[in-house]
Amino acid sequence: xxxxxxxxxxxxxxxxxxxxxxxxxxxxxxxxxxxxxxxxxxxxxxxxxxxxxxxxxxxxxxxxxxxxxxxxxxxxxxxxxxxxxxxxxxxxxxxxxxxxxxxxxxxxxxx
Numbered sequence: 516x517x518x519x520x521x522x523x524x525x526x527x528x529x530x531x532x533x534x535x536x537x538x539x540x541x542x543x544x545x546x547x548x549x550x551x552x553x554x555x556x557x558x559x560x561x562x563x564x565x566x567x568x569x570x571x572x573x574x575x576x577x578x579x580x581x582x583x584x585x586x587x588x589x590x591x592x593x594x595x596x597x598x599x600x601x602x603x604x605x606x607x608x609x610x611x612x613x614x615x616x617x618x619x620x621x622x623x624x625x626x
Contacts, residue, residue: 533607
């Protein structure tokens with residue numbers, strides 16, 4: 516998992532997670548910095564395997580459930596991130612409430 520921090524950028528919180536979609540659960544790491552929220556995938560290709568969100572581009576975040584076709588029962592341990600571009604992403608994390616609390620202090624949603 517390659518992560519390239521910007522000059523002077525500081526990591527606030529990080530932990531293992533899955534980038535969840537209906538068909539796929541990609542393992543990786545979720546990293547909150549003072550400037551960005553980053554999903555670092557398992558590959559070596561930073562552009563292809565990672566997702567990066569500037570904090571100012573996050574419109575909202577909330578509790579949600581994660582599920583896929585292989586496990587059709589919703590599991591209430593995910594965070595849904597919505598961007599100002601109308602894109603949504605689900606990340607299954609450990610200690611979801613701790614993540615939401617940290618996000619609340621560092622992201623000012625435009626909801």
